Amino acid sequence: MYYRLRDHCHLILGALRGAIYDLQAGRVYSINRRAVEMLQRYQTCPIDGILTSRSADAVACREFFDKLSAMNLGAIYFEAPPEKAQEVLASAPAQFRFLWLELTSACNNSCVHCYSASGRQGDNDRVPKERWLSLIAEARKEGASALQFIGGEPLLVPYWRELVREAGNQKYGSVEIFTNGTLIDDGCVSFFKEHGVRVATTIYGADAGPHDRVTGNAGSFDKTLAALRRLVASNIPTRAASIISRLNEDEAEKIQDFCKSLGVKSGWPDVVRPTGRGNDPDILPRHYQRAPVRPPFRTGRSSFYRARQFNSCFSGKIAITPRGDVLPCIFARSQICGNVLEAPLKEVIWGEALQRCWNTTKDVVEKCMDCEYRYACEDCRPLAQGQDPLKCWLSRSQGCSYDPYSGKWPVDISLAS
Ligand SMILES: C[S@@+](CC[C@H](N)C(=O)[O-])C[C@H]1O[C@@H](n2cnc3c(N)ncnc32)[C@H](O)[C@@H]1O
Numbered sequence: 001m002y003y004r005l006r007d008h009c010h011l012i013l014g015a016l017r018g019a020i021y022d023l024q025a026g027r028v029y030s031i032n033r034r035a036v037e038m039l040q041r042y043q044t045c046p047i048d049g050i051l052t053s054r055s056a057d058a059v060a061c062r063e064f065f066d067k068l069s070a071m072n073l074g075a076i077y078f079e080a081p082p083e084k085a086q087e088v089l090a091s092a093p094a095q096f097r098f099l100w101l102e103l104t105s106a107c108n109n110s111c112v113h114c115y116s117a118s119g120r121q122g123d124n125d126r127v128p129k130e131r132w133l134s135l136i137a138e139a140r141k142e143g144a145s146a147l148q149f150i151g152g153e154p155l156l157v158p159y160w161r162e163l164v165r166e167a168g169n170q171k172y173g174s175v176e177i178f179t180n181g182t183l184i185d186d187g188c189v190s191f192f193k194e195h196g197v198r199v200a201t202t203i204y205g206a207d208a209g210p211h212d213r214v215t216g217n218a219g220s221f222d223k224t225l226a227a228l229r230r231l232v233a234s235n236i237p238t239r240a241a242s243i244i245s246r247l248n249e250d251e252a253e254k255i256q257d258f259c260k261s262l263g264v265k266s267g268w269p270d271v272v273r274p275t276g277r278g279n280d281p282d283i284l285p286r287h288y289q290r291a292p293v294r295p296p297f298r299t300g301r302s303s304f305y306r307a308r309q310f311n312s313c314f315s316g317k318i319a320i321t322p323r324g325d326v327l328p329c330i331f332a333r334s335q336i337c338g339n340v341l342e343a344p345l346k347e348v349i350w351g352e353a354l355q356r357c358w359n360t361t362k363d364v365v366e367k368c369m370d371c372e373y374r375y376a377c378e379d380c381r382p383l384a385q386g387q388d389p390l391k392c393w394l395s396r397s398q399g400c401s402y403d404p405y406s407g408k409w410p411v412d413i414s415l416a417s
């Protein structure tokens with residue numbers, strides 16, 4: 001008889017400890033080195049000897065296996081595992097799903113933290129209308145089903161309606177415009193409605209003071225607010241993002257309440273990424289932080305297999321800048337993987353540089369590569385890079401204090417599941 005994890009469970013090894021990923025219940029259980037060794041040993045070595053033995057080791061082993069069985073994580077098997085005991089993991093080809101088109105670097109706001117360093121001139125714009133139109137079709141052909149027009153301020157582009165129409169012709173499942181909202185009038189709202197466009201905008205405060213301070217544009221709050229009211233009244237699917245910098249550090253909760261009162265969906269405000277104009281220590285918030293990384297971690301069949309092959313955040317996505325550069329994410333300004341003014345989109349997407357980005361799992365990230373939680377833990381490469389003093393793309397996340405070499409969190413987390 002042998003003892004093994006059930007088929008829906010996987011043991012992932014860290015430098016010291018291990019973790020059992022239960023893909024059915026979605027939970028991740030941390031186990032110590034001794035438990036790891038027991039599991040490994042009795043996969044291939046019969047347990048018959050320990051079933052009756054009274055040695056301390058055998059008793060501990062039986063207790064551990066009983067616990068795993070009671071939790072539906074493991075079971076006794078009568079057959080030894082096949083000779084090659086390594087699990088055969090489902091591996092899937094990369095899929096292209098999502099496209100950001102940064103139509104312009106021009107903007108009527110000049111937000112203090114803007115990663116694209118957008119401003120009045122828009123002097124970085126190189127991609128002509130015809131190329132945007134062909135990119136919308138090419139991306140759809142390569143598999144993209146969701147598209148977001150972004151900038152800069154996309155509504156400053158005189159032909160933005162033509163691009164939305166083309167996205168409709170190409171039958172994208174979702175078309176969203178990410179706009180600062182200051183230019184939305186009744187005509188825009190009717191057009192959004194007619195073409196099934198979703199809208200995302202940004203709120204930096206619950207009143208004009210903090211919002212306009214961030215945007216550097218007096219009167220921008222009133223305009224964005226008027227737009228939000230129009231959009232809600234017309235039932236356009238609308239969401240509001242919010243980014244916290246030192247200029248609006250105390251606004252997070254107020255923004256949540258404010259959006260709720262307007263009937264607009266909003267996520268918890270995010271922290272400024274140190275990239276573009278955001279790469280300035282003087283504007284990083286002093287106290288406000290992303291929630292620190294810590295258990296419990298969640299897992300699931302698709303997220304687990306994906307995380308073993310691909311970056312959990314930006315695989316399957318690309319952003320195209322107004323210069324034609326292709327990036328794996330709007331924040332990843334250092335990761336230029338090709339240029340659509342020099343090559344067909346297909347070539348860039350399936351080329352070595354972008355595929356290497358998509359394949360950036362935590363197996364290549366400093367410290368995470370030795371951590372048993374690495375296939376359940378989220379990743380933001382541009383944030384880790386921005387916070388790293390050496391700006392290394394594969395640097396560890398500053399938001400995590402776990403030490404996989406000692407198996408310790410800085411505070412005692414006794415229920416490590
Ligand atoms: C670049 S803007 C473009 C769309 C539009 N102009 C707007 O501001 O909503 C898209 C989103 O990125 C956010 N953003 C800009 N710079 C950022 C940074 N350094 N870190 C995090 N988010 C940032 C903005 O606050 C906005 O929510």
Ligand code: SF4
Nearest residue numbers: 107109111114152180
């Ligand atoms: S964050 Fe948006 S609104 Fe602000 S400057 Fe950048 S592009 Fe313009």
Ligand code: SF4
Nearest residue numbers: 368371373374377400
């Ligand atoms: S950030 Fe890295 S080290 Fe920290 S828990 Fe996640 S995978 Fe482990």
